[in-house]
Amino acid sequence: MRFKKKLKLNPLKKLLIFLFCCSFSFPGIIHAQTNAKIGYINSDSLIPLIPGRDSVQILIKAMVNFYESQLTSLGAKYKTLYNSYKKDSSAKATDSVNAKIVRLRALKKKILDFKAEAKENLQKQQNELLRPLIAKADKAIADVAKENGLLFVIDTSTANGLVFIYADKGGDITNLVKKKLGIN
Numbered sequence: 001m002r003f004k005k006k007l008k009l010n011p012l013k014k015l016l017i018f019l020f021c022c023s024f025s026f027p028g029i030i031h032a033q034t035n036a037k038i039g040y041i042n043s044d045s046l047i048p049l050i051p052g053r054d055s056v057q058i059l060i061k062a063m064v065n066f067y068e069s070q071l072t073s074l075g076a077k078y079k080t081l082y083n084s085y086k087k088d089s090s091a092k093a094t095d096s097v098n099a100k101i102v103r104l105r106a107l108k109k110k111i112l113d114f115k116a117e118a119k120e121n122l123q124k125q126q127n128e129l130l131r132p133l134i135a136k137a138d139k140a141i142a143d144v145a146k147e148n149g150l151l152f153v154i155d156t157s158t159a160n161g162l163v164f165i166y167a168d169k170g171g172d173i174t175n176l177v178k179k180k181l182g183i184n
Helices: 011-035 043-049 053-090 094-147 174-181
Strands: 038-041 152-155
Touching: 038 094, 043 053, 043 094, 043 174, 053 094, 094 174
Parallel strands: 038 152
Antiparallel strands: none
């Protein structure tokens, strides 16, 4: 039987071995990074300016107004039924009160379901309406990146979760993409 003896190294020796091994791989990585051209863009500042965005906003606002009017109507029905329930409950008309309680619960559920459905429908419609505009912006970004020899374009908008502490302004292609899209 062979016994494997575990080699005990102090932390300093481990660090020196690690640095020695890494010294062979880092020059290639550093060399590859120095040749890469990277650009960045803030899509939060670009998307609202894309031509066609106004018409999308008008359509979404019309849908919001429709859903709000439907919700207001349901709310008025609920309020009327509730006031009737309060009046009947003080008169102790139990069969009528119980029936109104059931109707109030059903109407409340209908209102909550309607709110959830309206929110989901609005989100889907907005995504569907914005999809062609976002595709147009993506194409413009890709074109500008190719024209300027960029290997990477990073979105620095906080909505996408990427935040830079420092970025050279020479890599900002936002104005070039706006020009490509015909935005002043």
